[in-house]
Amino acid sequence: MKKTIPGVCMLVGLLLTLPALANEGSIAFVGATIIDGTDAEPLSDGVMVITDGRIRSVGPRDDVTLPPGAEVVDASGKFIMPGLINAHGHVGATVGLQGNADYSTSNLLRQLRLYARYGVTTINSLGGDEVEGFALRNAQFSPILDRARIFVAGSVVVGDSRGDIRAAVNRNADMGADFIKVRIDDNLGAGEKMSQRLFETLVEQAHARRLPVAVHLYYLEDAKFMLETNADLIAHSVRDVPVDQQFVDEVLARDVCYIPTLTREVSTYVYESVPDFFSDPYFLKEVEPAIIEQLSAPERMSTVANSQAAQTYKAQLPTAMANVGALYEAGVRIAMGTDTGPPARFQGYFEHMEMQMMVEAGMSPIDAIRASTGVAADCMGQGDIGTLEPGNWGDFSILTEDPTRDIANTHSIESVWIAGNPVPGVQ
């Protein structure tokens, strides 16, 4: 765990995250079907015991001994699955539909609590992170946590010279970043791509600082190049053309993870008309009516309908989805990510939509869950979250319907637990 932020920031972060009631002793969840986020099949009539925020034991009812004095929660007939992990999101300055409104501890905590109420218990914030985000990251390895965890990339690295690039990587590394984030596309021709030489310098410097590099990309050609440079994480779908065998072989050989962010594509064009989800109670329960009103204004809708970029992303979404299906079939590690956080990319709700789209792209529901839990944690290099195994943090959800039968059943989350503490306000 990284603890490079001075103690005073850690203390501030810790005080701000203190819940009213911390979990003490042990709590046992008894009788549920446990989907543990690993390759294992769901375990029916299981028991999971949490002690001091971490999983102490998990297994069939007959194999698990309850510690004396444990509080017992009857979860018969229900389903337990790990908290969702968004391997590419942003916890930043957004308020309503304003993107650059308020980067503050209170606004970050508001977002981390919103994610948590939707069962998203960890976000890999890939860019735009400042000292307050780092402090929240540092404060979260604690048995009193009850909001989503955040990992941070700091500022997206840009620069015109190798010296600039190295300095920018070093700034993030010195702050204690978990990832280095870089863009290698040209915004559909609207911008200039980072040169290959500067990109190579970036990867070299990040690796010298022992940091993985997450890459924003669009074109297959750039995805192949980032693999050649040894960059570590494909943070968006390849969207221009179908992936080819050479790329599939290379991703597999390097064991690089692929984060589709399909809902990011949806967010670019879907407000050209009134989206179906504007009438979904699961969406409406957390969104302010004023935001729906603004997004439904006819002038705004026609701006989206007339945006060439939006219409290109829309037209290329089937290619992106087919690529997810092909890479999944080939055995590539797919990690759930949404790019939520910027305006109108709704934190929490979109992660559920993303899983549905991953299933539409060809993944089985249980593999979409694995991609959103154990695999995502693995792709982030985080060993003690993502799966319900002894020693890991007790981050999970209890559902009333089976999400392996129908992925839409992730909407049936009844309660969310982080470090064994109930997240307030889930229903």
Ligand SMILES: [Zn+2]
């Ligand atoms: Zn992003």
